[in-house]
Amino acid sequence: xxxxxxxxxxxxxxxxxxxxxxxxxxxxxxxxxxxxxxxxxxxxxxxxxxxxxxxxxxxxxxxxxxxxxxxxxxxxxxxxxxxxxxxxxxxxxxxxxxxxxxxxxxxxxxxxx
Amino acid sequence: xxxxxxxxxxxxxxxxxxxxxxxxxxxxxxxxxxxxxxxxxxxxxxxxxxxxxxxxxxxxxxxxxxxxxxxxxxxxxxxxxxxxxxxxxxxxxxxxxxxxxxxxxxxxxxx
Numbered sequence: 278x279x280x281x282x283x284x285x286x287x288x289x290x291x292x293x294x295x296x297x298x299x300x301x302x303x304x305x306x307x308x309x310x311x312x313x314x315x316x317x318x319x320x321x322x323x324x325x326x327x328x329x330x331x332x333x334x335x336x337x338x339x340x341x342x343x344x345x346x347x348x349x350x351x352x353x354x355x356x357x358x359x360x361x362x363x364x365x366x367x368x369x370x371x372x373x374x375x376x377x378x379x380x381x382x383x384x385x386x387x388x389x390x
Numbered sequence: 391x392x393x394x395x396x397x398x399x400x401x402x403x404x405x406x407x408x409x410x411x412x413x414x415x416x417x418x419x420x421x422x423x424x425x426x427x428x429x430x431x432x433x434x435x436x437x438x439x440x441x442x443x444x445x446x447x448x449x450x451x452x453x454x455x456x457x458x459x460x461x462x463x464x465x466x467x468x469x470x471x472x473x474x475x476x477x478x479x480x481x482x483x484x485x486x487x488x489x490x491x492x493x494x495x496x497x498x499x500x501x
Contacts (some may be wrong), residue, residue, distance in 0.1 A: 308487050310488070310489075318493065319479060319491045319492060319493040319494050320434070320479070320491040321491075322488060322489075322490060325487075325488065355449075369433050369434075371433070373487055373489070376487065377422060377424075377437060377439060377483065377488075378424070378436050378439065379424075379426075379434070379481075379489055380436065381433030381434050381435070382432050382433055383432055383433050384431075384432070386431070
């Protein structure tokens with residue numbers, strides 16, 4: 278398995294501001310993903326964080342709104358830009374191990390006022 | 391488009407009974423299907439994986455079945471306990487190593 282540290286664990290932000298979420302893994306991993314979980318909903322994949330290249334975004338998510346960095350195989354950041362109340366969600370970092378099992382961080386609970 | 395449905399949003403059962411959760415999918419033939427457990431305020435935790443060529447898999451009190459003809463998986467918890475209360479998520483592999491999730495079933499086990 279992998280130990281995934283995600284921070285901040287929660288934040289309350291004003292609309293129009295940006296928040297950067299950090300994800301640190303205790304081992305080198307190839308596949309790293311960012312998910313969003315809106316209140317009472319399941320997980321929606323935002324993007325695949327690619328090491329050394331631009332992230333691959335899913336339909337409905339764009340780089341200008343959710344820029345992602347992946348400078349090495351153990352670290353990634355997700356920024357939620359120009360936030361609105363609709364961005365209030367839990368944001369989860371995850372890594373894929375053994376090509377088939379996802380391990381998750383504990384998530385970032387974001388509230389936008 | 392690919393779709394995963396977990397038929398019950400919530401399920402309440404008596405302690406000691408078997409809990410059975412259902413997952414159906416459409417427009418895809420996954421190589422495997424997974425089940426995760428999620429507790430409030432935590433990220434999902436991987437429980438079991440079953441491959442397309444497997445019909446059943448067990449782990450302690452957990453059992454998963456996979457019917458690729460019906461495009462359905464059943465997740466069973468036998469001898470259920472209040473500690474089993476959580477949200478259970480079905481997931482399957484999409485393309486390029488991406489995993490997509492169903493909406494989840496919130497299971498409550500009453501003493």
